[in-house]
Amino acid sequence: MSGNDQVLYQPEILLDETFTLAECPNWDARNNRLYWTDILNCKLHALDVASGQRRVWEFDSELGCFGLTDAGRIIVALRKDILFLDPETDERVALCRIEDGIKSRTNDGKIGPDGAFWVGTMDDNPDKQPIASLYRITPDGVIDQKATGFKISNGIAWSPDGAQMYHSDSRGPWVNRWDFDVASGDISNCTRFLDLDDTLGRPDGAAVDMDGCYWSAGVSAGNLNRFAPDGTLLLSIPMPMPNPTMPCFGGPDMKTLYVSSHQEGYSAEKRAEFPHAGKLVSLRVEVPGVAVTRFREKG
Numbered sequence: 384m385s386g387n388d389q390v391l392y393q394p395e396i397l398l399d400e401t402f403t404l405a406e407c408p409n410w411d412a413r414n415n416r417l418y419w420t421d422i423l424n425c426k427l428h429a430l431d432v433a434s435g436q437r438r439v440w441e442f443d444s445e446l447g448c449f450g451l452t453d454a455g456r457i458i459v460a461l462r463k464d465i466l467f468l469d470p471e472t473d474e475r476v477a478l479c480r481i482e483d484g485i486k487s488r489t490n491d492g493k494i495g496p497d498g499a500f501w502v503g504t505m506d507d508n509p510d511k512q513p514i515a516s517l518y519r520i521t522p523d524g525v526i527d528q529k530a531t532g533f534k535i536s537n538g539i540a541w542s543p544d545g546a547q548m549y550h551s552d553s554r555g556p557w558v559n560r561w562d563f564d565v566a567s568g569d570i571s572n573c574t575r576f577l578d579l580d581d582t583l584g585r586p587d588g589a590a591v592d593m594d595g596c597y598w599s600a601g602v603s604a605g606n607l608n609r610f611a612p613d614g615t616l617l618l619s620i621p622m623p624m625p626n627p628t629m630p631c632f633g634g635p636d637m638k639t640l641y642v643s644s645h646q647e648g649y650s651a652e653k654r655a656e657f658p659h660a661g662k663l664v665s666l667r668v669e670v671p672g673v674a675v676t677r678f679r680e681k682g
């Protein structure tokens with residue numbers, strides 16, 4: 384069933400494939416293509432929605448997040464390495480490294496309205512300590528630590544006008560909102576937007592729609608939650624798997640929500656109980672999403 388035929392808010396299985404830790408779906412409007420990562424399997428995946436063509440790129444460490452660039456490349460955050468990938472030639476060019484010497488990995492990240500790559504990290508140890516940070520990476524490879532003291536940096540997204548940045552710690556579990564200067568990438572005036580728990584689900588990946596509503600994957604409750612700009616819960620949509628990880632708007636009208644999920648640490652019995660865990664779903668929504676900016680390679 385194509386995205387245009389789906390009933391509103393009804394999740395449909397997009398692909399009959401399961402991934403261990405699918406995250407970071409990204410819509411490539413130029414090519415009508417969805418990209419996502421399978422973090423722990425160190426892979427980047429792509430689906431050409433019209434043709435169904437699938438492509439996979441493999442890397443040598445966990446692929447936490449990535450973003451699309453204005454030059455048609457992909458900026459990729461591996462465990463520590465940040466590099467450019469040309470998806471057509473498979474050429475890879477190193478840019479910089481992040482958090483060398485710290486037992487952490489990159490996690491959620493996104494290109495901001497300032498055209499920079501915002502990358503969060505997470506404590507990679509079983510007992511999560513607040514060692515994680517949020518960084519801004521510019522085309523010249525300058526890494527600027529913007530905030531720190533998190534356990535699992537997540538949920539980054541910007542308001543439609545770019546003046547506000549949302550950011551979560553899945554193990555807070557909370558979502559903060561910052562004032563954002565699009566010209567400089569400066570952030571200020573951090574306020575608490577949401578305090579969450581396992582009722583609605585810990586805040587994993589997120590996206591914002593054109594009404595300024597924050598869509599958050601409630602990763603510990605199997606929900607996709609939509610919050611108004613004042614923090615009011617507007618919708619909580621049950622997903623067909625226990626652990627949704629991140630929403631992303633796409634499709635020609637930006638009214639198709641693609642949602643990734645995980646089966647990290649599942650036993651064989653749990654996988655059998657939840658056969659859709661680790662799959663991607665899509666659902667139609669009423670309000671289009673905010674298009675994610677491309678990384679400004681070309682200045």
Ligand SMILES: O=C1O[C@H](CS(=O)(=O)O)[C@@H](O)[C@H](O)[C@H]1O
Pocket residue numbers: 404406422490491535537553554585587588602603647
């Ligand atoms: O993005 C991620 O978030 C989840 C969050 S939680 O641990 O369920 O609170 C984490 O499991 C996953 O490893 C990480 O990539």
